[in-house]
């Protein structure tokens with residue numbers, strides 16, 4: 001509890017909404033990702049990475065740190081660092097502050113990773129200010145944007161793999177292009193980080209630079225590719 005948590009950026013105005021499209025009102029409640037999701041999706045080559053999933057949606061105050069997307073199409077999956085703790089310490093802190101949240105926290109704990117589902121992905125979490133309505137947000141906890149590539153790999157290699165898997169599932173669910181948009185960024189929908197919003201979406205009022213220059217985007221992109229490679233004939 002000692003370290004200060006550099007929390008996600010509080011929700012602000014709603015001017016960042018991109019061009020309006022039909023609200024995804026029919027989207028079901030957040031589906032738990034499974035590796036056997038039926039025949040409607042293309043076959044996945046790599047198997048789901050192992051993790052323990054703890055769903056706190058509807059059972060903890062953290063899931064109320066959220067708001068309606070107000071019909072904004074979801075076109076970004078953004079990665080974050082916590083700059084401090086993860087797990088229960090982080091969740092309790094965000095509940096106390098009552099003004100910040102993520103959809104997922106992926107812990108890089110020693111006993112095998114734990115994924116905390118905090119906010120329904122059909123709702124906006126409070127992670128990236130004016131980009132909240134259009135984004136799904138995942139934090140690695142513990143993590144810091146100052147990590148080198150070596151530190152990321154040593155501390156969070158499996159968490160990175162899990163984040164890739166979750167990103168692919170949500171890209172499919174929401175129609176987000178499965179494009180890993182790493183620095184230097186392009187103006188595109190896809191999977192990126194908080195710094196993308198800061199650099200490329202100045203109108204959203206973001207200032208944070210996570211996940212930081214040391215993040216191993218090449219590994220992450222390879223993980224994403226491993227979960228999206230389709231079998232022959234699949235679409």
Ligand SMILES: [Zn+2]
Nearest residue numbers: 080194208210
């Ligand atoms: Zn962030």
